[in-house]
Amino acid sequence: MAKVTEKGLQTARKTIAQLLVCTGCCCGRTDRGNPAVPVDWMKNEWKMRGILKSVHLTISGCLGPCDLVNVVGLVGENETIWLGGLVHQQHFAALRDWAQETARLGEIAPLPDILRDHQFKRFC
Ligand code: FES
Numbered sequence: 001m002a003k004v005t006e007k008g009l010q011t012a013r014k015t016i017a018q019l020l021v022c023t024g025c026c027c028g029r030t031d032r033g034n035p036a037v038p039v040d041w042m043k044n045e046w047k048m049r050g051i052l053k054s055v056h057l058t059i060s061g062c063l064g065p066c067d068l069v070n071v072v073g074l075v076g077e078n079e080t081i082w083l084g085g086l087v088h089q090q091h092f093a094a095l096r097d098w099a100q101e102t103a104r105l106g107e108i109a110p111l112p113d114i115l116r117d118h119q120f121k122r123f124c
Helices: 039-048 089-105
Strands: 003-005 008-010 017-022 055-060 072-076 080-083
Touching: 017 089, 039 055, 039 089, 055 089
Parallel strands: 017 055
Antiparallel strands: 003 008, 017 072, 072 080
16 A cells, blocks of 8 residues: 655655666577576575665666667666676676675665776766
């Protein structure tokens, strides 16, 4: 049941951040010659390390910028960071480490160097 307070609609399932991992028409589509997205590995890592309640993991359909496979969005309260060209396991390991550090800190952790070079501007 939705809970409305003087501050508006409230959720009991707040998180520090949400990680949107694209597996749409292009990202992760090895059958189209694109690099894999280790979806099962990520789900297991999030579960085993107890990250889910701090950084929600969402495996999504197409996020739009297909030319930059593989694409993820790091959504926080004040900003969304877009990353593309994540083609190596170490990129996804860095996302896992970032999520774990975010959970540990209780706030969005700095982006590791290995991911900083993959940032792009999503909107005009
Ligand atoms: S399929 Fe990933 S951005 Fe379109």
